[in-house]
Amino acid sequence: MSDRLRIAITKGRLLDKSMELFEKAGLDCGPIRDPGRRLIHSVPNYPLDAVLAKAPDVITYVERGVCDLGIVGRDTILEKGGAFYEVLDLGFGRCRFALAVKEGADFYGTYKTRRVASKYPEVTRAFFETKGMDVDIIKIEGSVELAPILGLTDAIVDIVETGATLKANGLVPIETVADVSARLIVNTASMKLYQSQINDFIARCEAELGGEA
Amino acid sequence: MKLTINTPEGTRDRLFAECQERRQVQARLTRLFRQRGYLEVSTPDTEYYDLFALSGSAIPQERMVKVWDPSGKICVMRPDSTTPIARVAATKLRTVPLPQRLYYDQTVYRANPAHNGGSREIPQCGVELIGAQGGKADLEIIVTAIDALRSCGAPRFHVELGHAGFFRDLAARLELGEEKLEEMRALIEGKNFAALNSFLAPYAGHPASAALKQLSRLFGGAEVLTRAEQLAGRTEAVDYLRTLYDELSAAGYGQYVRFDLGMVHQIDYYTGVVFRGYVEGAGDAVLSGGRYDNLVEAFGREAQATGFAVDVDAVARTLPESVLPALRCVVHYEPGYLAQALEAVDGRPAGTCELSHCTDLEASKNLARDKKAEAVLVFDKNGERMVLV
16 A cells, blocks of 8 residues: 555546545645546645546445545435445535425325336335335435336335426425435544644535535 | 245354354454453353343444343343453453453354345454553554464454543533534544535534544544644544554564554443454454443443454455365275274375275275265275275
8 A cells, every 4th residue: 555545536527526625635636637548636735646436436445445535425425325424514515315306296295006117226215214104215326306206106205306307297306315425434543544634634525515504 | 844944134044164254354353352461251142132222332232132031021132242251250250359350252143234235143252451551551462463363374463542532622612502512423424525625614613623524534644643633732542542553563464454543432431442443355444442440330330341353254265265174085894894994094194085884895986986985995804905986
């Protein structure tokens, strides 16, 4: 292990916001912004190497210790779980998990078993478990909004940002299941073995986040 | 019917060097344990599920691998070794005076979520010091833990101490309900700095809340103890850790010791000092232990106890890969010369020489070439000679 930390960052929107945060904290993100064909990108003015990955893989890399740090949405953390330290709420990538039904439908006003479609069966299961409700959960990979429209399910649990997609499909969010935003996660052993380096990195991020966290 | 040729998920075959590395770690650990006066015990691979479920073991039900006894009772593959050893100490060893020093070298079985690459079979070596309480007993176990990692040849490692009492003390001041308490414990254990802040926001101004807020950050060198005192005032737990640290430093172990007061796992099981060992190159703790004063009593004998277990494979993976000896010669012998041939094999370093099963010399030479050996050692009526291939 060299003396450089390695971070896994979720590709896409979280990556852009992460770059903004890092640059505010004084890190030169040029190599990450212009990756070329390389897979590991070194920050020239800070002992940090970055890899870009899909959200669930960020958790896998951090949990297994091949990356010391990771940036991933709370949605993936809730769905996938795992053993790592979740140290900071980075404040960006904000949205929420919501339970949504067809406009006018009374989801709770019946004793028959309800069906719920979701890309996030684990989040859905945990949510209804806290309510002591039995529901049939159907995992859908693509557009979850289709499930109640086709009559497959009574409701969906999905990520909601503005609610526009729901509205366009005649669905309304009736309850928040969990709030979501990007998190900084740390491997449990790295936190202990490279404490001063990791604390420095956390402190830099925290300083830029201000009182928000 | 087609034969299934793969092994179940979470299990694997281990070949050659991997076996050698595991054996090496086991040998070094158990040698140390015996040297310190610990005696080996071995408990069954399967035991009744109730043994673990009812004694307050910290392993959740879904992580236990179940099997059924012919009697119809549910059994599990041993999910940890401490519980069975506590059972043995309270029953079979009831008349043996305390304290008892026991060690084990056996596999524990844990069901893992699918596809996480984790092993279901975890070889562990560990010790239990049963029927001893107080600083000297804790010191003995901690220095043995440090020496265990050192004896394995870990290049960069440390053992981190915490105390179950510190969290309990602070949490009690806040007077939370059980559910809230567990929520807070999980936030501290996960070092979820931000969420812990929001959780404690309603308790701002409460004297314990400032300390709890910092609890997940209270890890590092001995300065952590001073910070804990500044935040929480003097507590028995921190005073105790400081006494231990002074003793450890005086004995030359200070450089390997660190602290994490936010180590609040299995808080219902551990009753005092808890610790974990970290080795560079391993993604998680490789050693884990602590004081558990209530477990043995569950089996009917009052005995405070402390101990730890080392994850053998996790340590082995951090060590340099061991190199298997290369085969240098095969031994070809004519009928009547087996004794001489065996003498030649046994007289050379293990793995560098083996018997040829071939009946004529040409075949033995081909065998030597196939196996990339340098020579055939021949024993026949003309005596002994070396034929290069």
